[in-house]
Amino acid sequence: MYFIYIITGISLLISFISSPQKTKKALKIGAKKIGKIAPTFLAILIVISIILSIVPNELIIQYLGKNNSYLGVFIASLIGSTTIIPGPISYPLAGILAKQGVSYSVIAAFTSSLMLVGVLTYPAEKKYFGKQFAILRNLLSFIIALLIAFVFSFIKIDLS
Amino acid sequence: MKKQKLITLKNFIFIVFIFFIAISFSIDYDLGENIGHHFKDYLLQMLIILPPIFILIGLFEVWVKKETIIKHLGEEAGFKSYVWVFILAAPMAGGLLPSFPIAYSLYRKGARLSVILVFLGAVGVGRIPMIFFESTFLGWKFSFIRIVASIPMVIIAGIALGKYLEKKQYKLPENQ
Numbered sequence: 001m002y003f004i005y006i007i008t009g010i011s012l013l014i015s016f017i018s019s020p021q022k023t024k025k026a027l028k029i030g031a032k033k034i035g036k037i038a039p040t041f042l043a044i045l046i047v048i049s050i051i052l053s054i055v056p057n058e059l060i061i062q063y064l065g066k067n068n069s070y071l072g073v074f075i076a077s078l079i080g081s082t083t084i085i086p087g088p089i090s091y092p093l094a095g096i097l098a099k100q101g102v103s104y105s106v107i108a109a110f111t112s113s114l115m116l117v118g119v120l121t122y123p124a125e126k127k128y129f130g131k132q133f134a135i136l137r138n139l140l141s142f143i144i145a146l147l148i149a150f151v152f153s154f155i156k157i158d159l160s
Numbered sequence: 161m162k163k164q165k166l167i168t169l170k171n172f173i174f175i176v177f178i179f180f181i182a183i184s185f186s187i188d189y190d191l192g193e194n195i196g197h198h199f200k201d202y203l204l205q206m207l208i209i210l211p212p213i214f215i216l217i218g219l220f221e222v223w224v225k226k227e228t229i230i231k232h233l234g235e236e237a238g239f240k241s242y243v244w245v246f247i248l249a250a251p252m253a254g255g256l257l258p259s260f261p262i263a264y265s266l267y268r269k270g271a272r273l274s275v276i277l278v279f280l281g282a283v284g285v286g287r288i289p290m291i292f293f294e295s296t297f298l299g300w301k302f303s304f305i306r307i308v309a310s311i312p313m314v315i316i317a318g319i320a321l322g323k324y325l326e327k328k329q330y331k332l333p334e335n336q
Contacts, residue, residue: 012219015219022223023222025222033336049202104298115283118257129332133330136324137321
């Protein structure tokens with residue numbers, strides 16, 4: 001997190017020394033762009049906070065813990081695709097699942113789809129890239145999550 | 161006209177939402193309070209991540225020449241482009257959402273479709289902060305296998321979808 005502020009600070013400084021006018025223009029462009037997408041981002045945040053409150057972590061653990069089969073992988077991918085859980089929460093969650101004996105392919109399906117597929121971020125993705133791009137990218141990413149899980153189902157060694 | 165209406169609808173929903181949260185807190189409605197806390201957390205996270213990202217996008221648009229992007233990420237740039245976007249994605253914070261405007265700006269400067277698709281995939285599978293969390297809680301062997309499995313898949317899927325869309329003369333929305 002600090003990293004991006006350091007990079008931004010240094011870039012701004014170099015830019016300002018090179019050309020104050022250009023820097024001003026850059027900031028204007030940034031502000032205009034952020035203003036354009038802000039309502040969409042805000043709407044997504046509202047939906048995320050509602051869904052995360054209705055579906056607490058314990059429920060996700062319960063659901064994922066039940067099925068260790070192909071169905072489990074599929075359910076895990078569906079849950080991962082339709083939720084947004086930040087890394088600092090989702091990986092400890094995955095760690096708990098692993099300790100409970102949930103298979104690594106189910107866990108891989110969950111974390112991979114969480115990171116690659118974004119049903120909730122679809123409105124923003126559509127705005128930037130158009131409908132077809134957004135739908136096909138998410139579909140392909142869903143398949144990738146399943147394939148990653150499939151790779152893990154072949155691995156017999158102890159991962160922990 | 162249509163766009164104007166949409167914005168008003170979003171504002172309306174937002175006002176209703178804020179009212180709902182405010183009332184929930186005043187009557188101690190648990191679910192509403194919970195939603196409010198989640199919303200505050202996510203909003204703060206976005207408020208921390210988005211300003212520097214959009215400043216960088218602004219600087220990128222002003223300083224980076226179109227020819228540079230075309231040369232390294234454009235139609236003729238070849239496989240090296242994918243290595244570049246993996247490097248670009250590695251330190252990214254905040255997941256998919258903040259990476260959309262970055263990918264969009266890259267495209268506007270001349271990056272080809274398959275390159276921005278691979279970039280979005282790289283954000284999903286190859287961000288160093290996430291790999292750090294992952295290996296802490298699931299073990300480095302898990303991370304290693306997942307990364308080795310997902311990098312080629314993300315590249316192949318990105319190239320395939322990019323080629324398909326380019327064949328259909330797909331164009332991204334203007335002016336975002």
